[in-house]
Amino acid sequence: MRYSERDALIPEVPVPSADPVLEATHSRATGGAPAAWTAPLATGPLSARLTLPGSKSLTNRELVLAALADGPSTLRRPLHSRDSALMIEGLRNLGVGIEEIPGDGEFGPDLRVTPGELHGSSIDGGLAGTVMRFLPIVAALALGPTSVDGDPYARKRPMATTIEALRGLGIEVSDDGRGTMPFTLHGTGEVAGGELAIDASASSQFVSGLLLAAPRFRNGLTLRHTGERLPSLPHIRMTIECLAARGVRVEEPEPGVWVVAPQPIRALDVQIEPDLSNAGPFLAAALLAGGTVTVGGWPTETTQVGDELLRILPRLGATVTRDGERVTIDGGVGVRGGAPVRAVDLDLAIGGELAPPIATLLAFADGTSRITGIGHLRGHETDRLAALATEIGRLGGEVVEFDDGLEIRPRPLHGGAWEAYADHRMATAGALAGLVVPEVTVDDIGCTAKTLPEFPELWDRLLDRDPHATRWESLPL
Numbered sequence: 001m002r003y004s005e006r007d008a009l010i011p012e013v014p015v016p017s018a019d020p021v022l023e024a025t026h027s028r029a030t031g032g033a034p035a036a037w038t039a040p041l042a043t044g045p046l047s048a049r050l051t052l053p054g055s056k057s058l059t060n061r062e063l064v065l066a067a068l069a070d071g072p073s074t075l076r077r078p079l080h081s082r083d084s085a086l087m088i089e090g091l092r093n094l095g096v097g098i099e100e101i102p103g104d105g106e107f108g109p110d111l112r113v114t115p116g117e118l119h120g121s122s123i124d125g126g127l128a129g130t131v132m133r134f135l136p137i138v139a140a141l142a143l144g145p146t147s148v149d150g151d152p153y154a155r156k157r158p159m160a161t162t163i164e165a166l167r168g169l170g171i172e173v174s175d176d177g178r179g180t181m182p183f184t185l186h187g188t189g190e191v192a193g194g195e196l197a198i199d200a201s202a203s204s205q206f207v208s209g210l211l212l213a214a215p216r217f218r219n220g221l222t223l224r225h226t227g228e229r230l231p232s233l234p235h236i237r238m239t240i241e242c243l244a245a246r247g248v249r250v251e252e253p254e255p256g257v258w259v260v261a262p263q264p265i266r267a268l269d270v271q272i273e274p275d276l277s278n279a280g281p282f283l284a285a286a287l288l289a290g291g292t293v294t295v296g297g298w299p300t301e302t303t304q305v306g307d308e309l310l311r312i313l314p315r316l317g318a319t320v321t322r323d324g325e326r327v328t329i330d331g332g333v334g335v336r337g338g339a340p341v342r343a344v345d346l347d348l349a350i351g352g353e354l355a356p357p358i359a360t361l362l363a364f365a366d367g368t369s370r371i372t373g374i375g376h377l378r379g380h381e382t383d384r385l386a387a388l389a390t391e392i393g394r395l396g397g398e399v400v401e402f403d404d405g406l407e408i409r410p411r412p413l414h415g416g417a418w419e420a421y422a423d424h425r426m427a428t429a430g431a432l433a434g435l436v437v438p439e440v441t442v443d444d445i446g447c448t449a450k451t452l453p454e455f456p457e458l459w460d461r462l463l464d465r466d467p468h469a470t471r472w473e474s475l476p477l
C-alpha cells in the first residue's frame with residue numbers, strides 16, 4: 001500500500017484483497033458469531049484527515065458495464081469489499097474475465113475486466129442490492145439457467161420487480177411466487193427488449209439494473225416506471241452518466257421513462273471516486289465529538305448522493321469548507337462541549353442510504369426531528385426504520401417509526417449493546433453513537449466489510465487526536 005506525501009502522517013491500515021474479503025465476511029454474514037466491538041469514545045475534539053476507498057455504487061456499475069463492453073476495460077482505485085467481491089465472483093461465473101493489476105490506489109489493486117461469452121451459472125447476491133438487482137439482467141443475456149440467491153436476510157429484500165421485469169422481457173423464471181430470492185432464470189443467449197413497465201417504488205436499483213444492460217438488448221429498451229414514488233433518483237442519474245461515459249445515450253422523454261437504443265457499450269479506462277456515502281459517519285463524528293474531520297479526494301463534480309452531506313450537515317450545525325478536493329467539516333465544540341446538534345425536518349427520499357448516521361446524530365439534537373421519504377429503507381439490508389428505532393431506543397433514546405420515516409426525540413443516552421443486523425450502516429451508526437456515549441458495543445462490526453472493510457481501522461484513525469488540541473473534561477450527557 002502506498003500513501004501520498006499529503007497523507008504521510010496517517011498510519012497504514014492493512015489492505016484486504018477481494019477474495020479474502022469475500023471469505024472473511026461470508027461466515028459472519030451467514031451466521032458465524034462475531035465478537036462484540038466496543039465503540040471507542042472520543043476523549044476530545046477531533047482533528048482527523050482521511051481518505052476513503054472507492055464507491056460501491058460506481059465500482060459495481062463499472063464492473064457490469066465493463067463486462068458488457070466491446071473490449072477490455074480498466075477500473076482504477078475500485079472498491080474492494082464484500083459487495084464488489086460478490087459482483088466480481090458473479091460476473092466471473094457468467095464468463096467474464098476479471099483480474100487484479102497493480103494500481104496507485106491506497107486501498108488495493110486496480111481491476112482489468114475482459115468481456116467473454118456469457119453462459120448461465122449461479123449468482124450469490126450476498127446482501128448486496130446492486131448484485132441482486134443488476135446481475136440477473138446480465139444473466140438474462142447468457143445462454144443457460146442461472147440461479148440467484150443470497151444471505152438469509154437478503155431473501156427478504158424485494159425482488160419481485162426484477163423477476164417480473166425478466167418475465168416481461170420474455171425470460172422464463174422459476175421461483176416460489178413470493179417475489180424474493182432464490183429464483184432461477186433461463187437465459188436463451190439474447191434478450192429482445194422493447195417496451196417494459198415496472199414498479200420501482202421499492203428500489204431505484206430495478207431501473208439501474210435494466211438500463212445498464214439495455215444497450216445489449218436486440219431492440220434496446222423503453223422503460224416506464226409506473227409506481228407512485230421513485231427513491232434514490234441520484235443513483236439513476238449515476239447509471240445514466242456511467243452509460244454516457246461509454247457512449248450510450250439514455251433519452252428521458254418524460255419523468256419516469258427511459259429509452260435506450262441497441263448499441264455497443266464502449267470499453268473504458270475509468271477511475272472510481274471515493275465512496276461519499278461511506279463518508280457519512282466520519283463527517284457526522286465532527287458534530288458529535290467536536291473538532292474537524294477532513295476527507296481528501298472529494299470529487300468536485302459527482303453523481304454520488306453522499307455529496308448532499310455537504311448541504312445537510314450545515315443544517316445540523318456543521319461548518320463546511322472546501323479546498324479543491326479536500327472537504328473539512330467543523331463540528332465546533334461537539335455535544336459534550338455544550339453545542340447540541342440542531343433539530344431538522346429532512347426529506348431523504350433522494351438518499352435513504354444517508355439516513356442511519358443522520359438519524360443517529362439527530363438523537364443528540366436540541367429538539368425533535370423528522371426524516372421522511374425513506375419508507376423503502378424497510379427493504380434495505382434490514383428494516384432500517386425499525387432497526388434505528390430499536391437500537392437508539394435501547395440506549396435510552398426515543399424514535400417513533402411511521403410509514404415513510406422516523407421522528408427522533410432526543411433523550412439522555414446511556415451505554416448498551418447495539419445490534420447491527422448484518423447491516424454495515426447500522427454498525428457504523430452504532431460506532432457513531434458510541435463516540436460520545438460510553439460503553440456502546442456493536443455486535444458485528446465485521447459486517448462493515450460489505451462496503452468498507454477498513455472501517456474499524458479508519459475509525460481508529462479518526463480518533464487519533466491532534467496532540468495540540470485542547471483537552472477538555474468529558475461532561476455527562
Ligand SMILES: O=C(O)C1=C[C@@H](OP(=O)(O)O)[C@@H](O)[C@H](O)C1
Nearest residue numbers: 057203204205208231232235353
Ligand atoms: O444503485 C445503487 O448503487 C444504490 C441505490 C440505492 O438503492 P435504493 O434505491 O434501493 O435505496 C442506494 O440506497 C443503495 O445503497 C445503492
Ligand SMILES: C=C(OP(=O)(O)O)C(=O)O
Nearest residue numbers: 127128129130353380425
Ligand atoms: C442500501 C444499501 O445497499 P444495497 O446496495 O445493498 O442496496 C446501502 O449501502 O445503504
